[in-house]
Amino acid sequence: DVGYDSIKRANPKVNPWLAPVGTRVIVPTQFILPDAPHVGIVVDIAAMRLFYFPPHAPGQPQVVITHPVGIGRLGHPTPTMVTRVTWHQAHPEWIVPRSILASHARRGTPLPRVVAAGPDNPLGNYALHLSYPEILIHGTDRPAGVGRRVSHGCIHLYPEDIRQLFKMVPNGTPVRVVNQPFLFAWQNGRLYMQAYGALQDDKRPWKTDPALLARMLPHRWVTDLTRSDEKIDWTRVRRLVDDPRVVPLPVSGRGPVHGGLVATLVQNRLPLGSAWNGQTHLPLTTAQFDTVLNQIRSRPMPKDPAAADPPRAALTGKVSAHRRAGQRLRSHRAP
Template identity: 45%
Template structure:
């Protein structure tokens, strides 16, 4: 059975040339050196999987959080990819996995797409190119809203005014309200901020980069200082921003493999449909007209034990005594 039709070499070459030209316009030095800039990936002509995982070795004085920042990874992602490695005191010589492979969110490839459960931002900056960066989102009680908006005003060295919720909390404790913080090292917005069409919500930097990749904000999108600075210089005002919450993703790679990627769910966005049933729907949409042999046990495991790692859902075709639906096999497998 043919799972996917591969593009012709000629079309692949043309696509690669166009994408390379786009990258050259973004960062001429990196393009000359034959390397893509930080966070940049070329889009394949088919498939929705980008990047590859790789490993690095811990050096004296490194923390896992330091390594994550150097390699464009957030706190939770590096922790889940290396569950047996100490975050703050890994042994020198330890091999660390860098989770650098992603399934693109199921959303139009336009402007900025933010996937809340994934704690990751995607920016379709040029034809054939996508950029992706780790982010922090709203913590429990201050959930970042899902919806479609756009960038408005960009501010360098912003002042930070404490939100009403912080002033109310201080008053409840009998404490004086927090004061406006001028630009500088104590400013929680960092040096760059991009305002959104959603009132009081921003994409901004931080003075605590070790928290990037966690749910720690009051609803805003936080980024590493170097990442927001890069976007600040290049994202035009009026750029579409699509905020989605997709804890489970499934898609074909360019070479015809069906992958899934699952993240811990945000409880405030949990609907009435069970997670396993949502996963069935996502995988069914990825099938298209094909009905490939799916490893249902792995699908169940991905949903029940989300760790952000890509897993193949395909298995070798085996004769079955009776044909069953995807739903039936998942339910029967739990009995």
């Protein structure tokens, strides 16, 4: 399944709320995995997507289960963090934080101190508590907010998705929240890039610092790129930075581009001067790129074997785990 932002970016000319019957749409369901250890739960807030890597026996293939999420709004961002699942709660009540009570009171929409479990509870029917204070992974009473920035910092899923995740994820599962708006993967001898676009409050200079993008290349892709005759097409990279396509597209190689039809369908050029000064200082010169590659090679390899796994196209699957419920929900910033 996909969220609002992905559908909108993949289909910029289609009204996601009022698409006429018969409208042809692109559903972006192929993903480059975040550059993070493939263990437990990984959430990429730029992609507004959660990836769950359940435990697997040695020698068995790793399964990855992925769902879209809603994240914190401007002023209440979902933090990047490394944490873990501490306990499960079914049919949670929401103890409203004082800051949210005060905010609603100022707007003339007062809230009760405690919102009981039920169809109007912003936490939905299931919540995963984390060791990070005030942030939960939970359901929602407003599914239209999935794939959008609508929460006070918590991570929320479609009701049917959190129901399955709640059953699969055991207590103690590690959780990593990253912010990676541009991802790279090597497949069939070509370098692919998946561009989600930077969040509005991401202050890193993605449009003006090409070395920042180059550093997103994992160690293994640097080695493959160096050994092959492939060259990065920085014109394609620039276009994806300026106009994120959501779907993975090749940024190396010559000849017909695999997925070119998709690229044409979602092309949406930005006018000069929109959102920035219109100047994107790409591409890198060969000397600059070689310098960046040397910097990447000089970085120590991750000690965690899972951290060395390269991003690749994600496949979904299902596993079973355990659930726990019945504990009281502390005050947090969820809705």
